[in-house]
Amino acid sequence: MPESAPLLWPAPTVSGPVDTTVSLPGSKSMTNRAMILAALSETPSVVRRPLRSRDTDLMAAALRAMGADVTETGADWSITPAHPTGPAVLDVGNAGTVMRFVPPLAALARGDVAFDGDPRARERPVGPLLTALRALGVDIDDGGRGALPLVIHGRGTVPGGVVTLDASGSSQFISALLLSGARFSAGVEVRHEGPPVPSQPHLDMTVEMLRAAGVSVDTGTPDVWRVSPGPIKAVEIEVEPDLSNAAPFLAAALVTGGTMTVRDWPRHTTQPGDALRTLFTEMGGAVEFTDNGLTLRGTGEIRGITADLREVGELTPTIAAVAALASTPSRITGVAHLRKHETDRISALVTEINRLGGDAEELPDGLVVRPGKLHGGVFSSYDDHRMATSGAVIGLVVPGVEVEDIATTGKTLPDFPGLWAGIVS
Ligand SMILES: O=C(O)C1=C[C@@H](OP(=O)(O)O)[C@@H](O)[C@H](O)C1
Numbered sequence: 053m054p055e056s057a058p059l060l061w062p063a064p065t066v067s068g069p070v071d072t073t074v075s076l077p078g079s080k081s082m083t084n085r086a087m088i089l090a091a092l093s094e095t096p097s098v099v100r101r102p103l104r105s106r107d108t109d110l111m112a113a114a115l116r117a118m119g120a121d122v123t124e125t126g127a128d129w130s131i132t133p134a135h136p137t138g139p140a141v142l143d144v145g146n147a148g149t150v151m152r153f154v155p156p157l158a159a160l161a162r163g164d165v166a167f168d169g170d171p172r173a174r175e176r177p178v179g180p181l182l183t184a185l186r187a188l189g190v191d192i193d194d195g196g197r198g199a200l201p202l203v204i205h206g207r208g209t210v211p212g213g214v215v216t217l218d219a220s221g222s223s224q225f226i227s228a229l230l231l232s233g234a235r236f237s238a239g240v241e242v243r244h245e246g247p248p249v250p251s252q253p254h255l256d257m258t259v260e261m262l263r264a265a266g267v268s269v270d271t272g273t274p275d276v277w278r279v280s281p282g283p284i285k286a287v288e289i290e291v292e293p294d295l296s297n298a299a300p301f302l303a304a305a306l307v308t309g310g311t312m313t314v315r316d317w318p319r320h321t322t323q324p325g326d327a328l329r330t331l332f333t334e335m336g337g338a339v340e341f342t343d344n345g346l347t348l349r350g351t352g353e354i355r356g357i358t359a360d361l362r363e364v365g366e367l368t369p370t371i372a373a374v375a376a377l378a379s380t381p382s383r384i385t386g387v388a389h390l391r392k393h394e395t396d397r398i399s400a401l402v403t404e405i406n407r408l409g410g411d412a413e414e415l416p417d418g419l420v421v422r423p424g425k426l427h428g429g430v431f432s433s434y435d436d437h438r439m440a441t442s443g444a445v446i447g448l449v450v451p452g453v454e455v456e457d458i459a460t461t462g463k464t465l466p467d468f469p470g471l472w473a474g475i476v477s
């Protein structure tokens with residue numbers, strides 16, 4: 053095979069309903085927040101059951117490069133913090149949480165910290181975050197690009213203060229500033245001005261985890277977040293299963309009329325994946341908490357959905373895959389920012405659904421998916437973990453789907469093919 057040929061993964065097809073239980077690895081978003089807080093705390097932390105994947109390994113490597121000790125102890129990570137120190141050269145891969153959450157921490161370093169990543173990382177927005185950091189007193193050399201690659205000339209402290217930015221492109225700009233803000237001399241007050249900020253649950257997660265680490269966060273005014281300066285307590289956290297990565301597994305029950313239980317689904321969570329309980333109920337599933345976790349039963353009916361997914365954008369690829377198999381049309385809006393995710397997810401979803409014989413159309417901020425008669429074929433993943441798992445969902449009931457580069461799921465779910473094999477056997 054020529055080296056450039058795409059590696060194709062024949063997506064398993066089932067002849068009947070799936071009926072199984074899965075244990076899923078930890079949340080990417082919680083793991084990488086916990087790691088930042090642990091690195092900024094004054095005493096050692098333990099992050100239990102962290103996600104081990106490309107995005108979280110990149111986070112650990114970045115923190116180590118600036119002097120933190122991150123040690124594997126069984127299934128846990130023990131982190132001994134050290135004041136961040138340069139020079140360091142960091143690889144962010146294509147991890148939004150690394151390319152946005154680490155620069156404010158690097159600004160506290162003594163010395164230079166250089167950032168670069170995958171070609172796609174250079175196209176993903178960081179400009180508003182860099183402008184905000186400069187306003188807070190940080191010296192950054194980005195060659196005027198407003199994007200990676202860049203160097204932060206750390207001076208050991210960051211003055212901090214009040215800053216206004218437009219975070220409509222990514223909630224991660226705000227989370228990034230809040231996560232390190234308590235260590236800025238004056239703390240930080242972040243004010244958003246512009247179209248609505250996406251991914252509200254991820255902002256709630258940032259605030260909840262900061263408060264659990266003893267940081268005072270004022271969220272009393274809409275679109276304003278105030279973090280008081282002060283110490284960050286050691287992190288003692290058991291990371292919840294990744295509920296966004298639960299999406300394709302629950303979808304498997306929905307599209308095959310089967311049953312899927314995701315173990316240890318938290319009763320309280322800030323993860324956006326919790327919205328799947330409502331979204332998949334609207335699409336025809338019956339969802340209930342059981343002693344083991346959360347169970348979704350497919351009823352045999354797959355309905356389309358009309359939904360604004362701004363708050364839970366990362367669920368869009370899986371929702372669109374289910375929509376492609378539904379008996380009624382779907383209209384998904386509010387997710388223009390997905391054009392700057394791992395790939396332009398709106399364009400990619402429409403292209404791939406139509407390539408398999410579906411009927412999808414782009415909207416400026418989402419997509420319409422009408423019922424179609426799907427057939428087998430190649431489903432390209434665009435180096436996007438959620439595109440790859442969406443192809444697997446369609447392939448469960450459409451014979452002959454081949455997902456290109458299934459290994460890209462390693463960004464957040466390294467053993468996806470193994471877990472998936474477990475549900476179809
Ligand atoms: O803070 C986080 O952990 C995340 C926030 C969201 O980013 P955007 O607001 O850029 O969509 C989400 O899509 C991403 O997968 C994880």
Ligand SMILES: C=C(OP(=O)(O)O)C(=O)O
Pocket residue numbers: 146147148149366393394438464
């Ligand atoms: C958008 C995503 O990731 P990132 O953290 O790289 O932004 C995602 O996981 O869907």
